Amino acid sequence: MNALILAVFGALALISAVSMLVLREPMRVALALITSMTSLGAVYGLMGVHFIAAFQVLIYVGAVMVFMVYVIMLLEVKEAPGSKRFSRFVVPGVLGGVLLTGVLGVAVLRGTGSTVPVATGDVFGLVPFSSAFLTQYWLEFELTTVFLVGAIVAALAVVGVSRRRQG
The missing domain is CATH 1.20.5 (Single alpha-helices involved in coiled-coils or other helix-helix interfaces)
Incomplete structure (x- = not known):
């Protein structure tokens, strides 16, 4: 059950991170960033790193995002009528992202039987x-x-x- 919830929050973080790239309105991008940061806090909490999860939610979501939303609302950002939706770097960026995803997928599939060395020295406290x-x-x-x-x-x-x- 824990792995399922972890996968749901991981997928939610990934979906909201991708939506930050494609949304046009600054306030919706900020809401997607809040969703992504909250999901990452949940992932940290499910992995047992509760202190980092609390920092993620309290500092990033609670303070930094409130500041960013305040600035967005204060500046009243409006899109110019004739502006293009995406820049010329979208196609190379998408190709690079697909290539990176493929390389990571191959690396994960090849390393399924290996073990990761764990540091036995200091314990986080x-x-x-x-x-x-x-x-x-x-x-x-x-x-x-x-x-x-x-x-x-x-x-x-x-x-x-x-x-x-x-x-």
């Missing part, structure tokens, strides 16, 4: 993760925070300039 996060990765976390605040200020500046031109 909350204390080692949090100490590494607070000692090694604090700068990246703070830079991300500054970047998000800068993006909000830039979005407000763009909206203010475009509204002054309209009015």
Whole structure:
């Protein structure tokens, strides 16, 4: 039963990731991204990595996506009337994706009887993760925070300039 639920959430994540590429409206793309991230959180939870699943849902879905939806709604993105639906890189991109899928499928089929070496050293835990996060990765976390605040200020500046031109 667990494998079936894992397959359903994996397929849902894949379908929503593909739909992000083909949808046209920015809000629908954001909703597809939210679905993909939530499905990945469920996959992590089913695999037993509950801490990463909680981070996936709380930080990515809860914070980053709320920010992205806010910016999309703030900017009121409209599509130009004469714009093309896809760029010229769609055909090479689809061919590359099909080729990558084929190579991965062959690799999976050939490796069905092999075993994967598992590291027997350190066990993942909350204390080692949090100490590494607070000692090694604090700068990246703070830079991300500054970047998000800068993006909000830039979005407000763009909206203010475009509204002054309209009015």
